[in-house]
Amino acid sequence: MARLGFGTAEPAAERVVVALDRDRPLVEAARRDPAKFDALYRKYLAQVYSYALYELADHHAAEDATERTFLRALAGLTRFRELARPEDGPDASTFRVWLFRIARNVVANERRSRRRRPASSLDAVLGAGLTIADGVDLEGDAVTRDEAATVLRAVGDLPDDRRRALLLRFVDEMSTAEIAGILGRSEGAVRVLIHRALGSVAHELGHDRGSRR
Amino acid sequence: MRAPAEGGVTGDALATDQYLDGLLAQAERAADSAARRTADGAPAPDAEDLAGARAIDPAVRHGAAVLRATLLRAHPSFRFEERLAAQLADLAAGQSRGSVASAGPSTDVVPFPVATASPSTDPLLVAVLAGRLDPSDEAAVDRTRSVRSPARPLLVGGAITSAAISLVGVAWVAWRASRPSGARMGRAARAAHARRIADLAAGVPGGTG
Numbered sequence: 001m002a003r004l005g006f007g008t009a010e011p012a013a014e015r016v017v018v019a020l021d022r023d024r025p026l027v028e029a030a031r032r033d034p035a036k037f038d039a040l041y042r043k044y045l046a047q048v049y050s051y052a053l054y055e056l057a058d059h060h061a062a063e064d065a066t067e068r069t070f071l072r073a074l075a076g077l078t079r080f081r082e083l084a085r086p087e088d089g090p091d092a093s094t095f096r097v098w099l100f101r102i103a104r105n106v107v108a109n110e111r112r113s114r115r116r117r118p119a120s121s122l123d124a125v126l127g128a129g130l131t132i133a134d135g136v137d138l139e140g141d142a143v144t145r146d147e148a149a150t151v152l153r154a155v156g157d158l159p160d161d162r163r164r165a166l167l168l169r170f171v172d173e174m175s176t177a178e179i180a181g182i183l184g185r186s187e188g189a190v191r192v193l194i195h196r197a198l199g200s201v202a203h204e205l206g207h208d209r210g211s212r213r
Numbered sequence: 214m215r216a217p218a219e220g221g222v223t224g225d226a227l228a229t230d231q232y233l234d235g236l237l238a239q240a241e242r243a244a245d246s247a248a249r250r251t252a253d254g255a256p257a258p259d260a261e262d263l264a265g266a267r268a269i270d271p272a273v274r275h276g277a278a279v280l281r282a283t284l285l286r287a288h289p290s291f292r293f294e295e296r297l298a299a300q301l302a303d304l305a306a307g308q309s310r311g312s313v314a315s316a317g318p319s320t321d322v323v324p325f326p327v328a329t330a331s332p333s334t335d336p337l338l339v340a341v342l343a344g345r346l347d348p349s350d351e352a353a354v355d356r357t358r359s360v361r362s363p364a365r366p367l368l369v370g371g372a373i374t375s376a377a378i379s380l381v382g383v384a385w386v387a388w389r390a391s392r393p394s395g396a397r398m399g400r401a402a403r404a405a406h407a408r409r410i411a412d413l414a415a416g417v418p419g420g421t422g
Contacts, residue, residue, distance in 0.1 A: 034305030041301055046288045053287050063293050068335050070297060072348035074304055075341040079348075101349035148283040151276070155284070170284040173237050176230055184351065188223060194233070195226035202276035 021082045023095040030077055037074045044096065045070075048103050050171045055107045055164070056114070057156065065110055069103045076102075097181040100172070104164065104182055111160075147205060154204035155197075162197035165190055228268050235266070236277055308342075 021027070026043070029036040048069050053062035082094050155163060164183060168174045176194075180187045266274060288294075337353060340346040346353060 034308045035302060037301060037305060038298060041298065045294060045297075046286055049289045050286045054284065063289060066289065066293075067297050067300070068338075070301060071304060071335060071338055072341050072353075074301055074308075075338055076346070076348040078344070098349050102353075105348065105351065105353045147279045151279045151283045155280075166280070167284065169233060170237075170280050171286055175234075188226070191226035191230045192222055195222065195229045198229060198273050198276055198280075201280060202270070202272040205276050205279060206272050 021094045024082065027077070027080065027082070027095050030074075034074060034077075037077065040073075040095070040099075041070055044099055047096075047172050048099065051100065051103055051167060052107055054155070054167050054171055056110060061110060061114070065103065065106045068106045069099065072102050072106070073099055094181070096174075097178050100168070100174075100178075100182045108160075150204055151201055154201045158197050158200060161185070162193050162200070165193040166197040166201075169194055229273065232266055232269050232274070233277060236281060 023040065023043075026036070026039050030040060045066070049062055049066045052065040052069075053059065056062050056065060080095065080098050155166060158166065161183060165179050168179045168182060169176075174182075176187045176190050179185075179194075180190045183190065183193075185193070337346060337348070341348050
């Protein structure tokens with residue numbers, strides 16, 4: 001959890017609230033002793049792997065991308081600069097943003113090279129492992145396995161930026177500010193990307209429902 | 214489904230964003246309060262109870278609910294997790310050794326810390342380790358192809374050289390190959406050769422050899 005640090009030497013009226021990257025202690029420890037990077041690795045492994053898996057729709061490719069991401073992160077940790085701002089909120093983790101920028105680069109490169117090879121679809125790869133039981137009720141809304149498959153297809157068909165923004169929002173539960181930092185876009189632009197991506201998914205779901213009636 | 218005009222997109226996007234904040238936070242809270250709800254007999258919160266939900270198109274709300282249920286976070290296999298942890302530990306150990314080696318005046322040849330993560334696996338890793346590339350920089354995407362050839366990097370007295378990735382490395386290897394060897398046998402052969410030339414110049418028949 002983020003903490004707020006106060007300058008103790010300043011008079012009370014001039015104290016400046018500084019948002020502290022919640023990963024700062026772990027990052028500083030890893031800088032002093034690279035072996036301590038393990039804590040950051042364990043903390044973010046599932047998040048990075050999930051992002052890569054939904055982006056690449058291939059378990060092995062996702063593992064390769066995850067491996068590259070963490071090795072590059074450890075190798076380049078000295079270049080990481082904490083840029084947390086108070087408006088980033090109490091849960092801001094600029095290390096997480098930096099790590100996901102690396103993941104974005106690795107995944108983008110992999111996707112680019114895979115364009116020359118036939119790629120498997122997201123629903124085909126993940127469909128078999130879908131944990132959605134037929135008729136499961138979530139947030140008061142029934143979600144069926146068919147709908148889940150439709151959603152995966154729709155996500156796979158989204159333009160790159162919309163798909164990335166949607167995955168970071170839903171899979172990694174990132175704030176708009178964090179996604180903006182990763183994609184190098186403004187927060188407003190990210191909101192529009194997600195809004196439009198949701199519209200596309202809703203359209204596909206509506207179309208799918210209509211065709212099944 | 215509603216098709217908003219371009220001018221209203223920003224407002225709709227903001228409303229959607231606030232709705233998603235609530236939806237994602239609700240999912241987090243759901244796990245915590247599930248037991249409490251069961252004990253109290255209270256019904257599960259409806260998606261329409263979320264702040265601003267009624268301003269969102271029902272189709273979009275349903276789409277968001279399906280996405281929330283479908284896009285679950287996955288965890289890689291334990292085997293992969295431990296293998297990568299071991300690779301990172303190797304790299305970390307190499308970094309520690311490298312920093313010690315480069316700090317001292319020693320001219321020992323120290324293997325670059327990429328024993329398990331070879332450059333052929335990730336061609337950019339060498340550049341990142343050498344501090345020549347920020348891995349989070351977007352340029353890292355485009356530079357991957359230009360550094361594809363496998364290299365054999367070494368740390369020599371704290372300086373990085375590699376014939377495959379650097380012209381300076383090529384020049385250094387060529388210069389070093391042309392230099393006389395410092396081995397005892399080499400010195401003896403050069404001394405004998407120099408004496409023979411000196412004897413021939415002085416007119417000594419047959420030289421000393």
